[in-house]
Amino acid sequence: MELAEKDAVFNIFDMNLWYGDFQALHNLHFSIKKNEVTAIIGPSGCGKSTFIKTLNLMINMVPGVKMSGEIKYQDRNILQGSVDLVQLRKEIGMIFQKGNPFPQSIYNNVAYGPRIHGIKQKKKLDEIVEQSLKDVALWEEVKDRLDSNAMGLSGGQQQRLCIARAIATKPDVILMDEPTSALDPISTLKVEKLITKLKEDYTIVIVTHNMQQAARVSDKTAFFLNGEIVEFSDTDSLFSNPSDKRTEEYITGRFG
């Protein structure tokens, strides 16, 4: 039995995943630490999205998926036994490539999660909505139009609204699957600044194709190739002094 890493939110041991007969993840073994940003990088098809979707078991929605090994979250292996998915997803929020607000008011988008979890008083909901929008630096831009449809916001604003929606339920972890790939450079910068601020309160796992982004925002980086982890280390050392030749080839743009 392996010793779990201290201060880890997730301890992953010998984790494998198959789509039918195809093995997409092989023997993953690493830990994700509290209040850190962990970046997952690697070429297209290496298993980044598959991996991040295992952390909140969103992967279970794909028919024919099988997994083995352990993902320990709060000292339990979420790959075994019954897991309360509503509770798990309250604790582990997720942000996707494109902001995907509900076609409802800005207010309702943020209040949705807290309402589902039983908060009914208007005053309390108002406070949560205001604080969540302030936390993502969107409050000043939208405070006079909280009743407007969220679909009328720009792409960058929609993405920040989705982050506000995720943090409104006070999760432990925020998973981000290429959160800025559909955004312009200015909106990208705003989201990156936000990630750096959010890690004071949350643990963040981010999948990104953009190596400069991984270098700018993350504390740790995992380099995936063909469903395996080639290298996992401090972001600074992975980019400045990679220990595996394949990492070096990837980060210097020789493939991928």
Ligand SMILES: Nc1ncnc2c1ncn2[C@@H]1O[C@H](COP(=O)(O)OP(=O)(O)OP(=O)(O)O)[C@@H](O)[C@H]1O
């Ligand atoms: N639902 C599925 N059924 C079968 N195979 C799948 C499924 N989803 C992904 N795969 C395969 O699993 C492998 C990993 O895919 P995944 O989407 O996790 O890669 P990725 O690194 O996120 O790629 P990208 O950077 O292009 O988004 C690929 O070979 C992919 O074709």
